[in-house]
Each structure stands twice: as C-alpha cells, then as structure tokens.
Amino acid sequence: MRKIRNSEELLGQGDIASRRIVLEIADRTLDRLDSYRRIRSIMRMEGSVLHIGTRSWDLSKKRNVYLLGAGKACNHMAMAVDHVLGDRLTRGVAIVKISEETDRLNKTEVFVGGHPLPNEEGLCASKKMIEIVDHAGPDDLFIAVISGGSSALMSCPIDGISLQDEIDTTDILLKSGAGIVEVNAVRRHISALNGGMLAKRIQAVGAELIGFGISDAVGSPATGDIAVPYAAYKSTPIGPDPTTLDDARATIVNFDVADRLPKSVVDYLMNAGPDKETPKAFLDNTYFLLNTLPDSCIYAKEACEEMGIPAIIVTSFLEGESRDAGTFFASMAREIQSYGNPVKPPCVMLSSGEVTTQILDNSSIKGHGGPGQEMTVSFAITAAKTKGACLLSIDSEGTDGTTKVAGGITDSSSLKAAAGKGVSLYQSLREHSCFEALSAIGSTIFTGNTGTNLCDLNILFVPAIEGGR
Template identity: 90%
Template structure:
C-alpha cells in the first residue's frame, strides 16, 4: 500500500478478508487524488514560458514569481509548483498542518500552522505573506495553492481581535454542532486573509494571481477537465466568499454561542457595517480546480469496478452527528446482508461529506479522536450483528480531529475484541476517547499527508451471508 502506512497492523486481526478489500479501495483512491500528480499533469515550463492547462504565461515579463499557500494538502501542492518553477521561483511561503521528512522544496519556506485550532507559527507565516504581498507590484505574479484547512492554518485576525480570540472562537464553534459553512461565516469575517481577503490584497497592489484549489465544500459538483480554468471558483483566501456578515450573525444566534465566544468577536460581528463584508467577485484571476468532494466517491467506485466488486455511492452530502452515521451504516449493512436492499451483497457502499461531533461540555472529554473514529466505533457496536461487515472512515487529508491518524476501521468482530481488552465502546463514545480505544485494538488508519483533502471518505464492505 502506498498511502496507508499501517496496513500490516490493520490486517493482523479481525475479519481480514473484508478489511483487505476496504483498505485497498481506500489506498488506490487516495493515490488518484494526490494533488502533486494532479498539478504536474497540467503544469510545465518550456524555456521561459509557464504552461498551465490551456493557459500560458511568459515569465520574462514578470519581475518576481511568488508561491504562497496554506491547507492540509499544501505540502504536495506547493512541492509541485516549486519543482516545476525551479529557479524561476523568487520565493515561496507554505503553511502546512504536518511537515513530513519526505517534503523537498527549492525556494519555499514551510511553516507548521495549527489545525483545527490556529497557532502562533501559522499566525507568523500569515504576517510574512502579508508583508510579501504588500511590497509587490503590477509586474509580479503570485501562484497560490489553497486546500481545506486554510482558514485555521492561515490565521491572521483583523485589528482588535487577538490570535487567542480566534483560537477560542474556532474551538467554541467546532464543539457547537455548527456546520462548516456556519463556522466559516464567522471565521472569514474576522480574518485579514481568509474569505477572499488575500486575493483582495493582491489585487490592491496590481499583481497577477493564479490559484490552484481543492474544494472540500459539501455540495460542490464533481470536477471536469482540470486543465481548463474554473470560472466558478469561490471561497478560501484567494476566491470570492459566498458567506456574509448576516450568515455569521445567524450562526452566533442559532447556535446560541454568544456567551461563549470572545466578546471582541461578538461585538465586532454584531456591529460591523457593509465595509466589513468579504469580497464577492474576482473576474481577473485565473483559477484551476484540482478536485472536489464528490471526486473521492467517484474514484473509489471506479476502483471497486476494477476490482470486480459492485459499488454504490450513497451520498457525497453526508453531514450530521458522526456516531449516528455509524449506527446508520451498520443498519444498512444488516439490511443488505439480510434482504439485499438497496444492493445485493457482496458490495461496497461509498459516501463522503463532513460529519461532526457535538461536545457540549469539555469536562466529559477523556481522550482524543475525531468524527471518523467516532463513526467507526459507533458502527462496531451495531455491526456485530452483520458477519464480515467492515467500515473505514477517514479524513482524506490524513488527520481526523485531535488525533494524528486519518481515522478508523472496524468490522463485525471489533466490539467483542474491544470487550476482551476491557474496553467499553459505549463508554468510549461518551468520553470521546475513540483514538485510545481504536489504537488499543489496532483499528486506527495512519497515512500521514495524503496530498488531498476532500473531507470524509467512508467505505463500507458487506459480504454475502456466511461468507464474511
């Protein structure tokens, strides 16, 4: 396996036949989604001319070429641009979630930002990006590589709001049950870079902007020809922002978090005027969209077909409470194996999206984990009734929640294995300690950086009855 690094551990116990199928599907899907190869497939230098897809730029006419980027897939995206440009690159600044020993750059400085909560290093890197942009001019070219997670990693709150205020705001919103659109509505309107504010800054100095993006937004259509500039690009620091100040205010009210958010944030958002709105259009920029959230399911289905296994995409819009989703998929597995609905076994069900975990009281937290791990723990409780059923749920960028694993994988034997090791999966869910439980039974999935970030990827395999 190229992407999943602990395959041997995963396949050392439980329903190995089912796990092997699920792991192979996940690994081959992640390989196809790697942004390094996606960018290299459309970007090249010929003499002094930069070619990206159907467009070309004569770099002899540019004074400086800068690379800036942030996101959970930024390692691979930035490396691709850095490697293609070589000595043509003046300077690069990349903010990543995890720095890998295998990352190799020529002229790019790498900073490890914080995610899901911002940190000081990301803040420092963001200020360097602002300084770089503000000294640029009309003869300069910026190439930006942005993927999911940039809102936290590229952390630079506006004047009057501190980094700690932004950290506390993110923490409260993540535990409020709010969806990512709601969370971003608040975060983007207190940021000096996010929500299109970086592109606005580049526009102000007259420099040109080329953007590479990966969209992890639930509801994005599948990608088409990535070599053709994408006219409808939106959100992130370099694109038009679709969230509004009114959306931010509604999030605070609807999620009842005004008394838990920093006073500076609430006061600013509730009183800000039209001048504080994020930009809604950038007609002169050139954007290339590498992947969108539905692509993971589409590629996974293609892999299943190559393996000769019937597969169905259940949803690329999956949202809601992670443990509820786990119970639902276990129930569907039982329906499939017992009655052949909605598809006959053996089969694979695929889904993607972004489930969340509601934590109303931090005092109940006794460990680490994330939505993918909670989903697989919940699945294991009910899946004990469906022999051979196996679910892998990962955050496709390689880290799930507060744990440095991509997610979890459980099957119909996992509940009993946990019990034999003195672990109550019910208690594990109550205490949000899914990483510790899954790690103890060899059921985490470790990838490191994958080169993509398309939120959750869930792969459910259901064998025929009595053949698990």
C-alpha cells in the same frame, strides 16, 4: 499499499478479508487524488514560458514570481509548483498542518500552522505573506495553492481581535454542532486573509494571481477537465467568499454561542457595516480546480469496478453527528446482508461529506479522537450483528480530529475484540476517547499527509453469507 502506511498491522486482526477490500479501495482512491500528481499533470515550463493546462504565461515578463499556500494538502501542492518553477520562483511561503521528512522544497519556506485551532506559527507565516504582497507590484505574479484547513492554518485576525480570541472562537464553534459553512462564515469575517481577503490584497497592488484549489465544500459538483480554468471558483482566501456578515451573525444566534464567544468577536460582527463585507468576485484571476468532494466517491467506485465489486455511492452530502452515521451504516449493512436491499451482497457502499461531533462540555473529554473514529466505533457496536461487515472512515487529508491518524476501521468482530482488551466502546463514545479504544485493537489508520483534502471518505463493505441471515 502506498498511502496507508500501517496496512500490515490493520490486516493482523479482525475480519481480514473484508478489511483488505476496504483498505485497497481507500489506498487506490487516495493515490489518484494526490495533488502533486494532479498539478504536475497540467503544469510545466518550456524555456521561460509557464504552461498550466490551456493557459500560458511568459515569466520573462514578470519581475517576481511568488508562491503562497495554506491547507492540509499544501505540502504536496506547494512541492509541485516549487519543483516546476525551479529558479523562476522568487520566494514561497507555505503553511501546512504536519511537516513530513519527505517534503522537499527549494525556495519555499514551510511553516506548521495549527489545525483545527490556529497557532502562533500560522500567524507568523501569515504576516510574512502580507509583507510579500504589500511590497509587490503590477509586474509580479502570485501562484497560490489552497486546500481545506486554510481557515485555521492561515491565522491572521483583524485588528482588535487577538490570536487567542480566534482560537477560542474556533474551538467553541467546532463543538457547537455548527456545520463547517456556518463556522467559516464567522471565521472568514474576522480574518485579514481568509474570506478572499488575500486575493483582495494582491488585487490592490495590481499583481496577477493564479490559484490552484481543492474544494472540500459539501455540495460542490464533481470536477471536469482540470486543465481548463474554472470560472466559478469560490474558495477562500484566494477566491470570492459566498458567506456574508449576516450568515456570521445567524450562526452566532442559531447555535446560541453569543455568551461563550469572545466579546471582541461578537461585538465586531454584530456592529460591522457593509464596508467590512468580504469580496464577492474576482474577474481577473485565473483558477484551476484540482478536485472536489464528490471526486473521492467517484474514484472509489471506479476502484471497486476495477476490483470486480459492485458499488453504490450513497451520498456525497453526508453531514450530522458522527456516531449516528456509524449506527446508520451498520443498520444498512444488516439490511443488505439480510434482505438484499438496496443491493445484494457482496457490495460496497460509499459516502463522503463532513460529519461532526458535538461536545458542549470539555470536561466530558477523557481522551482523543475525531469524527471518523467515532463513526467507526459506533458502527462496530451495531455491526456485531452483521458477519463480516466492515467500515473504513477517514479524513482524507490524513488527520482525523485531534489525532495524527486518518481515522478508523472496524468490522463485525471489533466489539468482541475490544471487550477482550477490557475496552468499552460505549464508554469511549461517551468520553470521546475513541482513538485510545481503536488503538487498543489495532484499528486506527495512519497515512501521514496524503496530498489531498476532501473531508471524510467512508467505505462500507458487506459480504454475502449463506442463507442471508
């Protein structure tokens, strides 16, 4: 397997036949989603002319060409652009979540930002971006590569709000039960670069902007022809921001965090006038959308078909509490295996989206983990009643929650295996230590950077058994 690096370990225990199927589906899906391959398939140089899909630019007419990037898939995206441009690239700045030994860039400086919480290195890189943009002019071209995670990695709070304020705001919101749209509504409106503010700054100096994006927003339609510029692009920091100041204020009120957020943030958002609103349109920019959230399920379904396994896309809108989702998928597996509803086994159920884990009291945290790991632990408890049922849940960019693993994989034997190691899966959920629990039974998935970022990918395999029950 090319993307899942510890597949041999994962296939060393549990229901090996079921695990092999879900791991193969995941590996094929991640390989197809790799943004390096996606960009290189539509971008090339011919002499001084840059071709991207159906559009072309004569770079001999440009004074400078700059590359700016941020996101959890930025490693592969930035490498693709850097490699295509070669000596035509003047300078690049990329902010990634994890730097890999395999990252090879020629004229692009790489910074390791903080995610899910911002850090000083991300702030430093953001200031370098601002310096480059502010010294640019109408004869310059910016190529930006943006994927999910840029809101944290590209940390650059507005004047009057400190980096620590931004860190605290992000931490509180992520544990409040708010969805990512609500979280971003706040973060974008206290940022000097996010919420379309980077594009606004480039527009102000008269430079041209070409953007490559990956949309991890729940509700985005599947991509079409990626070689055709995408007119309805809405992804910050290089595109218009659909969230508003009123959305940010509603998040503070609806999730009752006004007394816990930094005073500087609450005071600013509650009193900001219309002139502080984020930009809502960029008519002159050119955007290429590489992938959207539904694509992972679509590609996974096609992989299942290639493998001769019936598959159903349950939803690409999955949100809510991760452990509840795990219990639901285990219940679905039992229904399928027992009664053949909504489809007869053997079959695969696919879903994508972004589940969350609500943590109102940090003192309850006794370990590490992430939503994908909590989902698979929860699944394992109920799935013990469904022979051979197996669930893989990963954050498709390669890191789940506070860990360096992509997520977890459990099956109907995992509850017993954990007990044999003296590990209580129930306790690991209560204490948010699912990483430690899954590690003990060899069930954490390691990919490193995958080259994509489409939130969660969940693959459930349900085998048939003689007699249904």
